[in-house]
Amino acid sequence: MMSSMTTAADRKLTGLVAATFTPFSQEGEVNLSEIGPYIDYLVKKQGVKSIFVNGTTGESMSLTVEERKVLAEAWCREARGKLDQVIVHVGCFNLKDSQELARHAAEIGADGIAVIAPFFFKPKTADVLRAFLQGVAEAAQTLPFYYYHIPAITGVNVQVRDLIDGIEKVIPSFRGVKFSGSDLMDFGQCVRYSQPEWSILYGVDEQMLAALALGAHGAVGSTYNYIGCHVNQLILAFEKGDHVRARTIQFKMQELLSFAIKLGFDVGVNKQLMIDVSGLCLGPPRLPVTPSPPDNSQLIIRKYRSLFSEC
Template identity: 75%
Template sequence: MSIMAPASDKNLTGLVAATFTPFTSEGEINLSEIGPYIDYLTEKQGVNSVFVNGTTGESMSLSVAERKILAEAWCQKAKGKLDQVIVHVGCMSLKDSQELARHAEQIGADGIAAIAPSFFKPSTADTLRTFLYEVTSVAPTVPFYYYHLPDFTGVKVLGRDVLEGIEKLIPSFRGLKFTGNDLMDFGQCVSHSQPHWSVLYGVDEQLLAALVMGAQGAVGSTYNYMGCHVNKLISAFEKGDLNQARAIQFKMQELISYAKKLGFDLGVNKQLMNELSGLSLGPPRLPVMPCPYTHALSIAQKYHSIFPEC
């Protein structure tokens, strides 16, 4: 077991955009949009870190080769513009995850993350930790974040149980992205975290609750186009202005609730990003279906009626 320390010890805090994968109309990766995408995040949304090749990025619908190409492009184009690029390397196959972890280390990613495998599921925290250790063992100098997403993976192991003794097994461990509604489990993760860990929340419509519990930041898809408003929520919370923080959170909930009535899946979310950002990120990849244009337009209109210009 390696005891090498990770290359970077800067904490991952604040808003982290879970990025969409740009495709052409033919469904091929479109790297030309990544530069403008980064400029949009930093200049329009005040978001300075990204989580690449995750759920929003349709990673499980991409080949290993495609994920490498995307990760490298994000890392290259982020230099001097973004604070951190976290590359998700989780796969169903341990060997594929290791290949992506090695590659992330080679291209200078600021961190890697991995989700639990969801076909052959780890049934215990110990099994899941062992899997995560094997992933990180090939890239021991890169900060590692566990991506906790039980509703998608079907792995019902508590996040707190996964953290038990994890840094002894994985010295590069630096926190987790907790995407779940179990705030008791989330609170236990925060309570038992170390000062150099980052506990990040991933349910955008409940961010304020997570901040109260001690979240140091958040990773989410809506921060791609609502980041400037959510930054105001965080700022209000830090100043103790809970009325203002709640007002912004309630607006987010109003928008997301409206979108859910129209079927707020990844296809709708991606098309909404196209409408609000002016970027051309293309359609999703099957089995996710493209969004009916009228749905995205209706949600975009609702967004503009709720939120003022940043």
């Protein structure tokens, strides 16, 4: 992580952030030995310098609280001196576990925490959701705090624009949103009304270019684990005004993902694609997520190689 000369709260999170997969052994246990090589791969091969750990891609809801602590510690330890920022997702179904993980993230030197909306008993209004987030943020007041919006999974469809209205008054550490939803109007309004120190990050990889046009400060996604170098080229092309080049890369991403979706794209299939591209030993997903069928994996990696060359 970055030098202690600046605190985590002083740094704005921008650019690409890889939502990491959790390495497991073949027996389904957490495999910490692969985290160091994983980080080296992201930096050297993909040009990705920030990560979002223990999120959806990391199968957080299939992990125990203790496993999430052990993983967060390993990611932060191995990232030191190599990555810019490590954001630890601490959201759980209940407030107490989320607070425990938030306190732990502060103790181990994480650069920020993120929280998903609880989605067994769901908050029905922006006020209730804001109160839940406030309860978690208060357990780690020194860490930048991000709301993780992913309504397709949580079923919590509170407009983020409503949620962030005045949120800095109740959560002084609030620093932005991981917006993994397709409502670009809501996203655009979040960008428009964001504070200068906030980061509004987009999380639907196949629509990233549209989010950049609306002013996204960066992006968090699973595909940046294995096509991050190409997406960095997309961002650079966009910034230079080469929209044809940027669209070409975005269309390739869409072609890969639409092909994979027809074959049942999920975390298990996505994880296998990462293994095939990177050569890392990340193991199978944990039930109820199931491994990718070998035939499908071969088709998807073949499609990937037809679209993307090594950077």
